[in-house]
Amino acid sequence: MNFIERKISVKRAISILAKNGVAVDDREADVILEFLYLVAKNYNKIEDVQNAQNPKKKSNLLKST
Template sequence: MNFIDKKITVTQAITILVKNDIDADKNDAILILDFLYLISKNTNKIEGKTSESLTTNRTSKKAR
């Protein structure tokens, strides 16, 4: 699978996994990242959302 807007590199994923005592190599990290991006993509489709960054979901207006 090829996701254009990947924000986390394989190296970053391995670092995060190691910090959480999970031993993973490059292939494991690629598989995990692809799975998480796929879940995210499908969740957005179900909820009727498109891929957006967190900044577009934030608002500077106070709730009344």
């Protein structure tokens, strides 16, 4: 997959990972970014599915007047 609208460059990802003690090369950083973008892209889809399966509670009882 190739995400056109990347906000984080590979160099920036390497820098962020290095600050947290993770040493990666360009190829590994690219794979990590691809994975994170894929997770982020699908995150909203999961919420939409959960909301569709759990509609807001509605009472089936007739209201007394």
